[in-house]
Amino acid sequence: MNGIKESAAKLLTDLRKNVPLVHNITNYVTVNDVANAILAIGGSPIMADDIGETEDITAISSALVINMGTLNERTIASMIASGKKANVLGIPVVFDPVGAGASRLRNETAMKITEQVKISILRGNMSEISFIGGLEASTKGVDASESDSRNDGEALAVKVAQRLGCTVAVTGAVDIISDGKRTVKLYNGHPMLSKVTGTGCMSSGITGAFAGAGKDYLVAAAGAIASMSIAGEDAFEKYGNIGTGSFHMGIIDALSRLDGEAIMKRMKIDEK
Amino acid sequence: MNGIKESAAKLLTDLRKNVPLVHNITNYVTVNDVANAILAIGGSPIMADDIGETEDITAISSALVINMGTLNERTIASMIASGKKANVLGIPVVFDPVGAGASRLRNETAMKITEQVKISILRGNMSEISFIGGLEASTKGVDASESDSRNDGEALAVKVAQRLGCTVAVTGAVDIISDGKRTVKLYNGHPMLSKVTGTGCMSSGITGAFAGAGKDYLVAAAGAIASMSIAGEDAFEKYGNIGTGSFHMGIIDALSRLDGEAIMKRMKIDEK
């Protein structure tokens, strides 16, 4: 059996060969970056959120990504309908509970989605996953609070993974990914990633592309999150001293050049 | 009489002088790029999609662009109301049937719009225009399927142009544009354009700007599509080996520098 790193590298090669169609029900703030990130990593994005077509679009896709960044009543119904459709058809569902903890609507929606849809991969920051885990979250807006770093991410990831029966990725300075049995830590990335909006959304988007290319969701999540983090390192090397606009562009550049070989060379993973 | 190329070059010069206001009812994925592409080519974009104002905005504009990329019930009503208003006032209507063939909602909407609104220029990929033409489309998401290339684009463009009484642009590796009498082929562009989301939407947006600047819609479509393709070539020369983020930025850079002289020098057209 390969290690997670080898499997993630191979999965990226497969992804670029198979070009999975990834259906995104996502927010209007970062949607362009999510589409371009999915294209850059080798997938094909489609965005559709009207209840009149959302299940049809899910049905022709290889993965569904639900991101509740700018949720509203209309799109919440579409998220749940598409999630159920994906479940029936065995299509993987990635859920990014953006801002869970920040408003009652977000809390209720996150709960509704996790109750009614079988999630394959849950990706969020410590605040968001803590909320899903029933811990006291200290959300400040949509970004992770500093105080969250005191929580024990590993125990949280394992607990939520076991409760929801899915893979959970808690992203931050160190990324922790668990499917309830296996747990890995990733050490790539750069703090400047938090100075560009949507790097979390892009991570979830490309997680959809990886999940659409292979069935081991721990590998898919690890590969996608490492890809985003390595892209951040690469963008920082080239543009860190120029500013966040160039750095933003550099992330997409780096994703578009990334391949399995680069994953093997640069991914820093602690596999237990 | 000038050739199409000379006329397109002259039209771009006129466009930059007259700064046509272009009303876009479009999707939230690529809307920022569409606005910036219209500004870059010399037009003035306005986005408005609420039924409470959409006809008012159309009425003060020089062209209307309807793009059904992320259609929903609310915006479909606005597309039709604005289209009818444009027809009454003699304002050109560009229609981009994004993803026609991919869901029943998109199919029905494309049919409804072509039935209820007199289109001036229809722009789409082979899958989308095939669907409008009543052929069996093999749509895979919002991008053209490879199998579509087996179809005969020229016959399709002519047929749909005659049926709808409009100019039809089927864009792809070779772009085919017909108004039912005249048919031209364009040979500019670069495959990397398909690795950035929204290059089709941007094409339709600047087609609106060209159509708002002159009444020969075959010339307008040819000028706009050649502009986008030349911008893609230019961006590839500068940024092709860096990545799709830089290339994306380079497209807007190139559009903003493009003028009639560059059209004369670089546009590759086969005029029958």
Next chain:
Amino acid sequence: MNGIKESAAKLLTDLRKNVPLVHNITNYVTVNDVANAILAIGGSPIMADDIGETEDITAISSALVINMGTLNERTIASMIASGKKANVLGIPVVFDPVGAGASRLRNETAMKITEQVKISILRGNMSEISFIGGLEASTKGVDASESDSRNDGEALAVKVAQRLGCTVAVTGAVDIISDGKRTVKLYNGHPMLSKVTGTGCMSSGITGAFAGAGKDYLVAAAGAIASMSIAGEDAFEKYGNIGTGSFHMGIIDALSRLDGEAIMKRMKIDEK
């Protein structure tokens, strides 16, 4: 007492220390740039517009920015509910009446908001502020008309500031800012800023960040608008001859590097 310039420079330093959360109810055309501009200047953006959560999000924020660029019935209700909530809690409200004068819906909405919500800072171009001031606006789309420059911006800013009891910023080649008692003129900026969509929206967004960092709203508006203008100058120096795509990126780069020292060095202000 410090001059406005010294105070604005100090406010930027405070902003970067305190990282105010800025709630934006804004348009889908420029929302990504607004979020990245707020991050670049040192704030933390959150976008939320569903009536089910918008007041909750306002309540945890340091400032609210209402931008009516792509208003619709659903979001208009949210703008007013959030504005009232901000008023109750003493949270500053920035209002950007995008396209006021261009449609009856925009006119009525601008009126409704200024009647029902106590605005802290009103920011717009001459056309838009003229409309709010009850003057005859000559709006052409969402950009300022040339004929507007004949109007007397200073008298307008003072009049509207006194009537609404707020700070008014009329932005253009020269920016005029008045709180009804104090009036300043700013001379930074570059014409190329009008060739990128959303530079006005970004100005309003970072005005929210400045207003969330300090209570003197004339200083906040002056600091924010000078920051945007200086970023435009900086971006033009680096990318002016390359094109509007690079220039666009350069604006965010420059904002992310800007500090109090740069404000002291570059801000050109006429303080009466």
